[in-house]
Amino acid sequence: MQPNADLSTRDTILHLLKTNDELTAKELTDRLDITSIAVRRHIDALERDGLIEPRTIRQPMGRPTAAYHLTERADELFPKKYNTVALDLLGELAKESGENKVERLFELRKETLYKKYAGMMEDKDFPDKVSALADIQNENGYMVELQQNSENEYVLIEHNCPISQLAHQYNHACRCELRLFESLLDADISCPECLTKGGKKCVYRIRRRDPQS
Structure with a gap:
């Protein structure tokens, strides 16, 4: 919607x-x-x-x-791109090979998404990178709102999570998403509010890394 x-x-x-x-x-x-x-x-x-x-x-x-x-x-009226079959398959994989195999799948997904989107960040300054990430997440159904606190700090709010059921059961999905954002933006990012932890939305505080650090 x-x-x-x-x-x-x-x-x-x-x-x-x-x-x-x-x-x-x-x-x-x-x-x-x-x-x-x-x-x-x-x-x-x-x-x-x-x-x-x-x-x-x-x-x-x-x-x-x-x-x-x-x-x-x-x-339930808003975009949800998960499938119960995916949950069932991940559950079977966890029983067969252990939770670490499921976590490895999310790591592989993170690496795949990085390869897919890293080119979009090339030759962009920090504000344009953050804006590009917001566009990517909007296209994927996350209903993003972007706020700028300063030249070096932004707040990215996701009002919808298309993989919420997966993320509720496998929290590693959220950790991988945060690390993906950090890699794409070369930024320090925290997540003070998350849908999977009882929040009303997912909030990412994004700060440009100090080149000296």
Whole structure:
């Protein structure tokens, strides 16, 4: 589900909630070119369909308000490029040859992806490398948001994980992805929030390496 002019209002609301964690009816109205009554109709329908849920927010003054977020059912509407067969096969491999063989497969995948994308980083300065990585991840369905803190520091946010089920079962997939990013960008990267560890998104803090280090 991508943000574009062809989306219905219903899908646009789902996309906004996916990329903002939660929003009130007023915040949705402010972002959509429709009336508050129309927004309320869509919210009611999405609640009935089990796609969104409200959270009551107490105000210092006045009546409480509701902020809406997606349910697990709604999350299935977004890109997921995993296959249960892959999980089954990895499980069989782990039983037959041990977990280290599964980890080796993820290492091989990292090496393959590095060979695939390293050429795209050649002759680019650091900001362009980070931008190219964001484009790569967007093309692969990660719904990336890129923020710049300074000339040498960026935050890359992945609102969706197409391999979330694999990563939940095999955390080595996440470690390999982080090391892939470090190699492609020649950067120091940390991951303070991760979907597989209970986060609402995957957050990568990217800092250009000091050439002296």
